[in-house]
Each structure stands twice: as C-alpha cells, then as structure tokens.
Amino acid sequence: MTITQLYYVLAVAENQNFTKAAEKCFVTQPTLSMQIQKLEDQLDVLIFDRTKKPIELTDVGKKIVTQARNIVNESYRIQDIVDQQKGFIGGEFKLGIIPTVMPTLLPMFLKNFIKKHPKVKLKIEELATEEIISKINDGHIDAAIAATPLEEENIKERVLYFEPFVSYIPENHRLHKHKKIDVSDLDIDDMLLLEDGHCFRDGVINLCKAFKNQTDDQFQLESGSIETLIKLSNEGLGMTLLPYLHTLDINDKEKENLHHFNDPTPAREVSIIYHKSELKMQIIEALQDVISGVIRGAIAFQNVEIISPLAK
Amino acid sequence: MTITQLYYVLAVAENQNFTKAAEKCFVTQPTLSMQIQKLEDQLDVLIFDRTKKPIELTDVGKKIVTQARNIVNESYRIQDIVDQQKGFIGGEFKLGIIPTVMPTLLPMFLKNFIKKHPKVKLKIEELATEEIISKINDGHIDAAIAATPLEEENIKERVLYFEPFVSYIPENHRLHKHKKIDVSDLDIDDMLLLEDGHCFRDGVINLCKAFKNQTDDQFQLESGSIETLIKLSNEGLGMTLLPYLHTLDINDKEKENLHHFNDPTPAREVSIIYHKSELKMQIIEALQDVISGVIRGAIAFQNVEIISPLAK
DNA sequence: AGTTTCTATAAATTTTATTGATAGTTTTTC
C-alpha cells in the first residue's frame, strides 16, 4: 500500500470517474486503473462497484476512503512540521471567503499579506458557507473566512472580528425618520435580507425564510450583491441590513439612509475557519495576524450582540 | 514520501542504528541510507544527527517520528477495516501478559482460543507493566493483559475479571490462628509482596516499598515467582498475598495456610489493554470473549474492593 | 445501429527501489 494509491482512490471517489480523476492527478487513466486494482488485490476487497454508472464506492470502500483521507492528510502534515520548525511561511494556500465578506475585507488585507508573506501563493475563492464546509472537510481549501459560530465537528474557528449590522432605510420607509433603530422595530414584511443564510436569531429567522420563499422566483440575489440589495431598497421594496464594512463604501446620498442600532448592536462574528487537523497552521496564523491588524483600525463598536449564522 | 520511507525512519529511530534497522526491515543498509536521505532531501531537513554516536534524532526528527508512527499505524488500519467488514479474525497478534497473570490465566484460555480462532497466530510475551505500556505505545505488541486501571492516555482498557487476593500465612505467623483476615490486620514488617508494582492503596503502599528497599540486595523476586514467594513464606520470612487463581494450584498442605479476607475482599482488576487506535479490535474482542467465558466459572467473589496497581 | 464515453488490458518504457561491493569514518580493543 502506498500513499499514492490512497490518493488515487480519493480522486476516483470524488470524481466518480477514473478518467477525470486521472486528469486531476496528472497521470493517465490506466495508471489509476492499475494502481487501484493492485490495492484492491492486496486488500482482497473491492473498493469500487464498477457495475454502477457512474462508479460507486462499496460499503468497505466508503470506510477505506475515510481512512485514506486521514492518511493522506496526515502525510501532508510532515512537510508542515518541517515548515513550522523552520518558521517557513510559504507554498500554495487556498482560502475560501463568503460573498458578503469578500468585497470589503479582501482589499483591506490582501496587499499587506502579500507584502508580508511573499512566498505564500494565495488562491482565493468566493464560496457559500455550505461549500466552504464541504471543501474544508475534503481538503479542497485550506481555510476560509465565514460567519461563525458554525458548530461543525471537524472545523475549528478563530474569531477575526465582530461586524455590526447597520440598517439601510430608504426615504419612503416608515422607519426612515427614526435616528436610531432597535432590533424590536424590525418587521418581516418590509425587509430585504442577505444571502449566506445570515438571518437573525429566533423569530427573525422566519421572516428571512418568508422573504426567500416569496421572492425566489422574482429575484435572484447574486453573490456580492449588496449593491443590488441597496438598489432594490431604493426602489421601495423594503429596508435592508448591511454589514458595517459595506457602509464605508456607499455614496454620500445613500449614507443618509443609514441608521445604526441601539446597543447592543446586532453583529456577526467573522472568523477564519480550518480543518481540525490544523494543516498549514502557520499560514492560518499569519492570515489571522494580518487581518486582525487591519481590522483593528476599521471597526470600533463595543456593545454588540452576536447573531448566529445558523438558522435553527 | 512513501509509507515505506516512514517505516524505515521509525526503524532507524528505534534502533539508533542503520544496520540493525535494516535487518529488522529485511532490506540492506544502503536501502535505508538512501531512502531516508531521499526523504530528508525532499523535506529539506535532517531527520537524524549522524555526528552523534549512536545516531540521534534531530528536534524536527522527533516530531517527524511521532507523525510517521501515526501514519504507519493508520495505514495498517486499512487492512483492519477490510478484515472487520469480512468478519475475518486472523493474522499475527502479539499479546503481552504480566508475570503474575501469565501462569494461571494462559493455560485456562489458550486452548479454547486457538480452537475457536485457528487463523490467529498468537505470539505471547511475558512482560512487566512498564514494558507493556511502552510496547503498546510503539506498536510492538497489539494488546496486553495487565492489572488496571493504569490511567494511560493512549491506552484503552476492558476489564476481564476481578481477582481477589488471598492471604498466605505460615504456621508460625501471629495471624495464623485467625480464620478470616481483615485488611486492617496487615502489617508491613512481616509481609512478602508481589512484583509488578502491585501494592495496596494508601498506607500499605509504603510497607510495600519498605520491603523492597530492605530486600533488594538479598532476594531477587523473579517473574512468575509466586512459588518462590510461598517458599520464602514457609521459611518464616513473613506472610504473603496470593492472587486467587494461584491458590487453585498449590498443594493441599499449603492450602491450609490460606486465609480469605473479610468482605470487602481486596482484589485486583485484570484487563485487556490496547492502544486507543483500536487496531485489530476484532481479535481483542475475541480474546475478551474467550477469557471472560473461562473466568466466569472460575471466580465467583461478590464483595470486592479494587486495589489500584498504581503506587501513588 | 452507430457513436460516444468509459474502464480494463497488454506491451513497452521510464522511474524507482534495492542490492553488492567498497570506501571513508568513527569507535572499540588490546
């Protein structure tokens, strides 16, 4: 048994297809066929059920894949140990970021980070929280920035900052005249909300859902569509909630529509999250340092109340 | 990086010697030299400090060895998964047994076990508790039978049985006339005790130590030397304590010197212990079943008080 | 039925691991 064979098994299991898996492994398809067969012979068990199309894992196959993922990950950790010892911070690093954080946070820290850690080849992907969770679990990304807490068993979180929500209330809205808004003022029926599953806790979650159901066919809120949200709001479709960092970007006229909340200000917790195996932890810590540094100057709210991203 | 390379690293780390390690791996010494060098080149770090004689691990080397052991063990588990799925119980299995359990328990279950599981190649070694712990940790044995609880972080325990202690009190002893003995009757100065670090809790531990200090030069209690203990006792050197199963073997005359304890009878807990990675768990469970089966008929005490094997 | 898609197989080739022989060190022994 070799680590390579296990890696091939993982690739086939993920792609459900020898040919595609071979491409991803940068080898030819017969290589996979033969190596996997060799492993199956050695273990004397079939890992894949080749009668099914597309190919499926057998029952034992599933367990073997889980264990194989373990072993392959743990093998990466050896290089990690060496890097850590040397204080080396470099290599490829894949970072996922949720859409509502991407456009505001990324420009704030990217230059700094690249300057400070030029040997790291950052590959950043905009991903929804669900995608992030599955890609952290299968190792397709090394870490991600998302709203927390997520309560995922195999994922660890380190809080980067708390980002308050700010109400955006267009002129014609019943609440527009209020200087400060209270959470209790919010009403389901005239609220446009963010994607990412970021809804308010308890009762307000339902509103969020109600809104989604009602509008699924009419609108499609694309990723990073905070601008769209503002425009829809301007059109009189309701008020909305903006994460604080977004309010720094909008134009002066629209700024007049911003209403801060009474304390405790509702806020979201934004964290860097990663697999519990803690691979490439030096880079994760480097990211944490840089981001915490740039945020320290940008957000200075004190009395916040964290809104869970989980719609329970 | 290959599992084989990691295995070679483990072998050299254990033997502190390339030549010996090569023998244990059934390859020649240049194979180890070259493969380990190759790994070191790839990681760009020295795992071994070859200037020291005998060879030593570098600081990174130590961490790499820990991780390598992980990976190698986890790789074995894949065959384990397959065996478990098939219900296959077989292969080589190394079992350690402490000296005071070996002569009484082994004959009771060995035949049964071999008959029931003929495909298992049992290799049994008599080992002291300390040796057992280290050999379970480095994978040199698959499981062991020892007195518990041990409170070892990486070792799991499954209780097999509770074995009461029986006093052996020679004729000339002050307690000989008592029919039943109470734990409070025991006195340091006239007790011969077992090896294995099995001492009574609290106060009596000290007695045990006192005895050892006093006699280290005069006697050497060998493994499995319960017979010796009885003979020493007969010579008037003091009373002693026998694990219950040993009392089934002694001759009729000596049986007259046996005195059971008042309830709660002091007893030791005997368990099958194994690494938390739970490799070869099917065989461990098979052993547990067979041993529990044969013991059920042999020991029928009810009110026992467990004596910890740890001399705190 | 013909075409496409996919996996298995076979032979050739490249890569990698292993060996046997030996040189160069260090340690041990007398």
Next chain:
DNA sequence: GAAAAACTATCAATAAAATTTATAGAAACT
C-alpha cells in the same frame, strides 16, 4: 596509539515498480 571492528555513505548494476501508449471491450447515449 595502532589494529580491528562497527558503522554509514556512495556507486554502479540490477531488480522491481509505476507509468505510458495503444487498444480492446463494455456500457450509455443518440
């Protein structure tokens, strides 16, 4: 302190293994 022994590294030769190219065969799609 010189000779012997023990140990690791290196080199060229060999054995073993992984990979590739080419192709056959099976299943799915049109």
